[in-house]
Amino acid sequence: MALAFVFSLLAQRVPCVGDYLDEETLNRMQQREEYLQEQMTKLLLEIEEMEMARSRMGLQALLFALLPYWKTVSVLCLFVFLFWFVWKIHKKFRGIEDNSDVESSSSEEQQQEQQEQQEPVVEVEAKDEFVFAEEFWPIHTHQEDGEHILSLLRHLIDICQYIVADTFYPVPAHTTGVGSVYEGWCPLVNKPVFCVVVSLLAPRGHTFHPDLGAPEELPARNSRVRVELECTCGREQEMRMRCFLHASAEELRNQQSNVLRNLCTDSYLDVEKTAQWFQKLIRNAWKYTHLSAMCSMNVTQSKRSCRLQVTDVYKKIFLVEMLFGVQQDDTDIFLSSQETEVGTTPSTIWPQSCTVAEVKFFLLVAARAEERNFYIRYMQVCTYILAGLNFSVYELKTVLMHLLTAIPLEGWHRSYFLERIDDILRYLRCCVEEKHLGHFFIGNEDVPAEIILPQDFRESEPLNLFEHLEDPERHKQALQELEELQDRLLSLLIYGK
Known part of the structure; x- marks a missing residue:
């Protein structure tokens, strides 16, 4: 009994060690967890900064690697931009309309009717949005x-x-x-x-x-x-x-x-x-x-x-x-x-x-042309870009008359403007290089039969309007002015001036 009394007394006076130790351990574990989370966060931030620094270093290395080729890359980009810009001009002028919004379930007849209804509007919009200044496309003429x-x-x-x-x-x-x-x-x-x-x-x-x-x-x-x-x-x-x-x-x-x-x-x-x-x-x-x-x-x-x-x-x-x-x-x-x-x-x-015969020729062309007098815009453009050069308006008009008899009149529609203006300059270049531009009414078999010419005009050899280019200095100057003509035309197409 005495021994049981002693053990009971000890049990009341000694604290419960297991409970006390569990609570303390829990506190320490929570503190340790918080500490580890802080360390993990710092470590993640350091890793992220290291990766960003590494990517910046890679981009800089790439830029430094491409630096010797920047001129080539810039020229290529410029050519791509110019090609895209000229293509957009050509597309607008021809009145090409994007039909991607047309529903696939529409019938072909409905699409054709919609295109016919929208075609005049497209032509007007293309004409209005074309890069030429308004003075080159006047509504009223003289x-x-x-x-x-x-x-x-x-x-x-x-x-x-x-x-x-x-x-x-x-x-x-x-x-x-x-x-x-x-x-x-x-x-x-x-x-x-x-x-x-x-x-x-x-x-x-x-x-x-x-x-x-x-x-x-x-x-x-x-x-x-x-x-x-x-x-x-x-x-x-x-x-x-x-x-x-x-x-x-x-x-x-x-x-x-x-x-x-x-x-x-x-x-x-x-x-x-x-x-x-x-x-x-x-x-x-x-x-x-x-x-x-x-x-x-x-x-x-x-x-x-x-x-x-x-x-x-x-x-x-x-x-x-x-x-x-x-x-x-x-x-x-x-x-x-x-x-x-x-x-x-x-x-x-x-x-x-030959002035009367020239007027008669243009009246014949106007009577046969499908689109009323659009071909005359080529002469207006050529007259504009010729200012200050030694090529005469009569020489450009002769080139145009030759091409009007060589190319079918339906090919002179406004939608073929870029092709025809290129044909004019190419024909002129060939004539300058060969130092020969034939007079339209003398020795030319393609003169329309409605134009009545003297017999000696039809039987004579073609008169060379570029005979003066036999002089080497004049020929060299003419070739240089051809380049100037092309530059002026490009400036007119892109900037309208």
């Missing part, structure tokens, strides 16, 4: 004004015919609009010059005989118009005159040849005398027109033409130049009063001119 001017001049010519009816002066016949305005590609200037050719007929009792000068020179630059008297016996009553050749001097006392006496030099029609006479004639004709009360007309001095300044009722001013021409037989070639070189053409020289 052709309408040109037709009004031509109508006015024809009315004045009718009055002139009435005035000279009982005289022995040349008879102004029909008028033909020539030059860029009437060919349709007039450069976009504020005040274009409306140029017309007034055909002159010999007065009654006279004939005009063209003397073409050197036969090997085509078109003849030194041609003249010889005025001769003709026999009118048997037609005197009809023509209200005596025969100049067979009537007596007494009968011809009150009948003298005005043209031989006043407008000729050594029996050859004088351009300068004819111009002075016609200027007076047109002033008198203006007095009889009903438009003189509403409009005004001033005649300016010119040696070889008649230049007018017409102001309409809206105070709009039109500049007109009337050239004189003597038709060569029944062809579209005229002996013209136009100067070959400014200030150096003698007064009795009437050079051969």
